[in-house]
Amino acid sequence: MREMTCIVCPIGCQLRADPTKMTVSGNRCPRGRKYALEELTSPRRTVTSTIRIIHYQKPEHDAQLSAMQSALVSGRPMEDCDRSAFKPLVDFFCPSANHIEGRLPVKTAQDVPKDRIEDIMQAIHHLVVTTPIHMGDVIIDNIADTGVALIATRTLLEL
Amino acid sequence: MLFYMVITMTKPSSDKADVVIIGGGVVGTSIAYSLSCYDLRVILLEKDNDVSLGATRANSGIVHAGYDPIPESLMARLNVEGNRRMSALCKDLDVPFETCGSLVISRSEEEDQIIQQLYERGIRNGVPELKILSADATLDREPYLTRDVHSSLFAPSAGIVMPWTLCIAMAEVFARNGGEIRLETCVSGLNSSTSGIRVQTNRGDINARFVVNAAGLFSDEIHNMADRPDFKILPSRGEYYLLEKNQGKWAKSVIFSCPSPITKGVLVARTAHGNLIVGPTSETISDKEDTSTTAEKLHEIREKASSLVPCINFSENIRNYSGIRANSDRHDFIIRRVPSVPGLIDVAGIKSPGLAASPAIGPYVVDLLRREGLQLQMNSSILRDPNRLKRKVVRFHDMSPQERASLISTDTRYARMVCRCETVTEGEIRDAIHAPLPARTIDAIKRRTDAGLGRCQGGFCAPRIAAILAEELHIKPTDILQDKEGSYLFTGPTKIAPESTCDAVAVTKADTISGRTDSMPAEVKHCALAIIGAGPAGLAAASKAYAEGITDIIVFERDKETGGILNQCIHTGFGLRVYNETLTGPEYAERAAKEIENTDISIFTDTMVLDIRSDRLITAVNRKDGLFFCHADAIILAMGCRERTRGAIAIPGSRPSGIWTAGTAQRYMNIEGCMIGSQAVILGSGDIGLIMARRLMLEGIHVKACVEVMPEPGGLSRNIAQCLEDFNIPLLLSHTVTEIKGKERLESVVIAQVDSKRDIIVGTEKEITCDTLLLSVGLIPENELTKQAGLTLDKNTGGPYVVNATTCLTDGFFACGNVLHVHDLVDDVTLEAHKAAYEAAAFLKANGNIHIDDKESISGPMSSVTHTQNTPNSLRILPSDAIRYVIPQYLSLPINNDIIDISFRVRQSYERAEIIIRRSDKLEVYRERKSHVKPGEMQKIHFSSSMLMAPEINQNVDLILDITEGN
Missing domain, CATH: 3.50.50.60 (FAD/NAD(P)-binding domain)
Structure with missing residues (x-):
């Protein structure tokens, strides 16, 4: 008999699953049974993380920027102050005039085998996308050969 | 002026100086400041990366009156003189200072005698207006004191100052007038010669005619580099509590317990920022830089302070810290020329009241230098413009609305709030980085602007300040320091992969999702419904209110985008109840935002609400509109919570x-x-x-x-x-x-x-x-604006009291989400926000402020709704001792909801529990069995209101919610 906490919903039922008879008790809904049986045979999880995203600044923005830079406000040059306080910190590792780097939240479109999570995290390290990205966009349709897609979980039109 | 400073700061330092000052504490900078007006080459050396990092940054901030030092001592003279000069100095340097007076409290006849002795000593030292107060007069002045007061010594001339602000201000004026400050410069040797003293440092040697040893804790070691050992520094650590501003009210003056030969007393005082400071302890230690705090000493402070001012609530603590006094083995300050080393001046053993004495120490040392042969010639540019010895900084927090508006009109960077707790703007942060003594670390910014000093301790502002530092100083995030060298914050970027192996991905586009559209009307004077916060609660309230026919809605959001904390909650587990599927935080936020996308609801992002009045006048600020006012017929508070x-x-x-x-x-x-x-x-x-x-x-x-x-x-x-x-x-x-x-x-x-x-x-x-x-x-509902609006908070929830579900006790105010009480699940927040929208819409309709589909009529000031309290006609729901809190706290009478929803949290867990609601006349109205009840999980019950009705219920009857172990 294996005891486990159901992770399907916030209630967190205490499940008891019998690996030989493949029976489940303690679940308040059918999803709990499905979860427990999967835990016994091949446990699966949804992986969420972030990937690198780069926003190339548009030429018209650059023009606007240099106009702002040449304007003097209270005796000192006005910089790109509309953005800097809100730029992702990671952008300052390699500051560049023509792009901003940030992070895009992503998830696996379905649950993936638990023992593949590490491979997925490794694969995620190598991904870079550019704006615009919309929620639900498929970043990669088969992440780390799991057969599961990695999708964007938010819209980022710019950074 | 900036140009001039840059030149002096960046030109190669010559190896010669008239005066080298070792130590950038309040003593060293006071001497530097006093020398700024002369034509001299003065170099101030500081071993750390900023001034004020020794005893100056961690002390009580008290400007003592001067009754404590032994009469005729240098300490007595400089204390009283420094106290006398402090006010004008702080005015010149724009440093917060307040002459609040001090009281030494006697609680016994023996202590009365000590106070009498202190009084006599103070009179001899020349302390002005000193007097002994009776018990009644003492309690009149300080009503929150312990009742066993016998008498007290009142010194009206005592004050409170921000020590590091004073130190930095003096350093800035010194630097602005050509003085050179060399940070991260350690003195390793002092060699006396006929022409002066050769100062050896890790950044090259300096030949100085005079050297002032103001090295604080290390002044004995510096002295010993040039001369045989004489005095010894005996570091003494003092630990402190710094409490929230709501505790500042317990002390009008600086309150000292009476010192005795056995125990040194504690003090309770308001700081120059309005916080309450309690401490210090006193403990001789060996490591001069060990500023740890200890459980025993913190306990000692709580005990001693509570016996003096019993109502101090130590759970309102925001910071513990300790400072190290540079006590010496002498009774007096050691300020003198070193006879065997011509040109060397020791300024050592500056223990308490060193801060109070500092404005007098500078001039005293300058006079000593003059007598030693230093030529003092007034600098011609200062003769032309004495204001060069003054300083003025922008403090948005302290400005009137008019001053704020005019400041923003000169530079809109003052319209973006970086620190919400202390109301510090982006402009002030950038000013600090470009000051004559530039701020280069997160804590250096804090010392100059107060950003991060408040109740959230930098939780909100630090990422923004880090970005500004990285940009202005052209450094990588890994090079951003919290404080001293070595206090790095980040180890690198997430998702580091060698550039060559990065896969630029061709993304498969999802079907149809468009971006959010935010509208910003140029002028806002009035709206039917204002929602403060565009996190899950604010967004849900906005969409539901719109669906209820309230179309004239403004949502205020301090971040650059909507969604609140959900944007960083990239994990799954949200939305099962509201959207019937498991979503990540950003997905939930985006869905919530989409629901108001095609409406004409105005969303003001990057906009900070600075104030809400009880008549629902909102003051807000952003870069586009500057400072503006908005009068709302109803307000839904949805500000969320902050972390402990x-x-x-x-x-x-x-x-x-x-x-x-x-x-x-x-x-x-x-x-x-x-x-x-x-x-x-x-x-x-x-x-x-x-x-x-x-x-x-x-x-x-x-x-x-x-x-x-x-x-x-x-x-x-x-x-x-x-x-x-x-x-x-x-x-x-x-x-x-x-x-x-x-x-x-x-x-x-x-x-x-x-x-x-x-x-x-x-x-x-x-x-x-x-x-x-x-x-x-733990999390704390973020209710500063709620308090400003005059609403009282329930101590148990940390949020405002509510009737029915979300209606606050002041007319026209509603609250939902984590600002009302901390939720476990965002789905519950959304559902509560829907209730707030219903109740706000009903209020607006009932008060005739809203005419559905006729937006034109919604203009002009509110008239029909007056400021009233909702309580009289309602029924209280009280938690029993086993219940931590209950929401709502009131039900309005007559009860017209069919179903009553109650949320609550318990204090302990129950395997099987019985949840019971009784009337105060003992009649049981509801009972429910529930298993696995835990303190960490919010409990909810729903029942039909008919259960309350018979026999008849009125406002004299309370409901009591209780929970017991079931069977």
Whole structure:
């Protein structure tokens, strides 16, 4: 008999699953049974993380920027102050005039085998996308050969 | 002026100086400031990366009146003289200072005698207006004092000042007038010669005619470099509590307990910022830089201070710290020429009242130098413009609305709020970085602008300040320091892969989702409904109110985008109830935002609400509209909550970088893309802590343990399973962190087991090496605006009192989400926000302020709604002792809702519980059995209102919610 906490919903039922008879008790809904049986045979999880995203600044923005830079406000040059306080910190590792780097939240479109999570995290390290990205966009349709897609979980039109 | 400063700061330093001052504390900078007006080459050397980092930054901030020093001593003379000069000096330098007076409290006849002696000493020292007050007169002045007051010594000339602000201000004026400050410069030798003294440093030697040794704790070591040992510094550590501003009211003056030969007293005082400072202890230590705090000493402070001012609430603590006094083996200050070393002046052993004496020490030392042969010729540019010795800084916090508006019209950077607790703007942060003595670290910014000094201790502003520092100083995030060298914040970016192996991905586009459209009307004067906060509560309230026919809505959001904290909650588990599927936080936020996308609801992002009045006049500020006012017919408060910080749980130990609240760490990892360390311990098993345990493991930071003081976990069971158990992270229940170690960056934590009373079990201590400690120790509803609006808060929820579901006791105010009480699930927040929208819409319709589909008529000031309290006609719901809190606290009469929803939290867990609602006339109206009831999980019950009705109910009857062990 294996005891486990159901992770399907916030209630967190205490499940008891019998690996030989493949029976489940303690679940308040059918999803709990499905979860427990999967835990016994091949446990699966949804992986969420972030990937690198780069926003190339548009030429018209650059023009606007240099106009702002040449304007003097209270005796000192006005910089790109509309953005800097809100730029992702990671952008300052390699500051560049023509792009901003940030992070895009992503998830696996379905649950993936638990023992593949590490491979997925490794694969995620190598991904870079550019704006615009919309929620639900498929970043990669088969992440780390799991057969599961990695999708964007938010819209980022710019950074 | 800026141009001039840059030149003097950057030109190659010559190796000669008229005067070298060693030490950038308040003493060294006071001397430097006093020399600024002369034509001299003066170099100030400081071993750390900023001035004021020694005793100056951690002391009581008291400007003593001068009754304490022994008469005729130098200390007595400089104390009284310094006190006399302080006010004008602070005015010139724009440093917060207040002459609030001080009281030494006597509680016995023996203490009356000590006070009499102090009085006589004070008179001899020339302390002005000193008098002894009777018990009644003392309590008249300080009504919150203990009742056993006998008498007190009142010194009206005592005051409070921000010590580091004073020190920095003097350093800035010195630098602006051509003085040179060399930071991170350590003196390694002093060689006397005929022409002067050769000062050896890690950054080259300097030939100086005069050297002033103002090295504080290290002044004996500096002295010994040039001369045979004479005096010795005996470091004495003092620990402090710094409490929230709401505690500042307990002390009008500086309150000292009476010193006795056996125990040194404590003081309770308001700081120049309005916080309450309590301390210090006194303990001789060997390590001159060990500014740790200890459990015993913090306990001692609580005991002593509570006996003096009983109503101090130490759970309102925001920070503990300790400072080290540079006491010497002499009774008096040591300010004198060193006879055997021509040109060397010792300014040492400047113990308390050194801060009070500092305005007099500078001129005194200048006079000493003059007598030693230093030529003092007034600088011609200062003769032309004496204002060069003054300073003025922008402090948005202290400005009137008119001043704020005019400041913003000159530079809109003053319209973007960076620190919400202390109301510090982006402009002020940038000013500090470009000041004559530039701020280069997060703490240096704090010392200059107060950003991060407030109740959230930098949780909100630090990422923004870090970005500004990185941009202005052209440094990488890994080079951003919290404080001294070595106190780094980040170890690198997340998702580091060699550039060559990065895969630029061709993204498959999802079908049809358009971006959010935010509208910003240029002028706003009035709206039907204002919603403060565009997190899940604010967004849901806006869409539901719109659906209810309220179309004239403005949502105020301080961040650049809507969604609130959900944007950083990139994990799944949201939305099962509201959207019937499992979503990540950003997905939930985007869905909520989409619901108002095609409406004409105005969303003001990057906009900070500065004030709300009880008549619903909102003052807000943003870069586009500047400072503006908006009168709302109804307001829904949806500001969310903030995290409890280290101060709230008063963990003793040192104060290195690497200690984060879990939510701040989440922002750094998930949005800012910065790695926060390599090995972590998590304190507290709240959901955010558990979620972050998994995040750290996934992203490559090893989590060594999750430590929980309670016997059971605080977060949801499923998070224990999927965040800890999945990653084999040990969960140590009934354990806590007892000490923090590490000088600049966290090096280890000590954990120990606790007993049922949460007292530490001696002998169970274990040290865990780690560079990162995450705190997940609770959330506090963010109700500063609510308080400004005059609403009273329920101590149990931390939010405003509400009737029915979300209606506040002041007309036209509604509250929902975490500002009302902290929720476990965002779905519950959304549903509560819907109720707030219904209730607000009903209020607007009932008061005739809204005519559906006729927007034109909604203009002009509110007239029909007056400021009333909703309580008289309602029924109270009271929690029993077993219940931590209940929402709502009132039901309005007559009850017309069919179903009554009640949310509550319990104090302990129950395997099987009976939830009972009784009337105060003992009649039971509701009973429900429930299993697995835990303090960490919000409980909800629903019942038909008919159950309350018979026999008839009225406002004289209360409802009592209780829970007992079931069977």
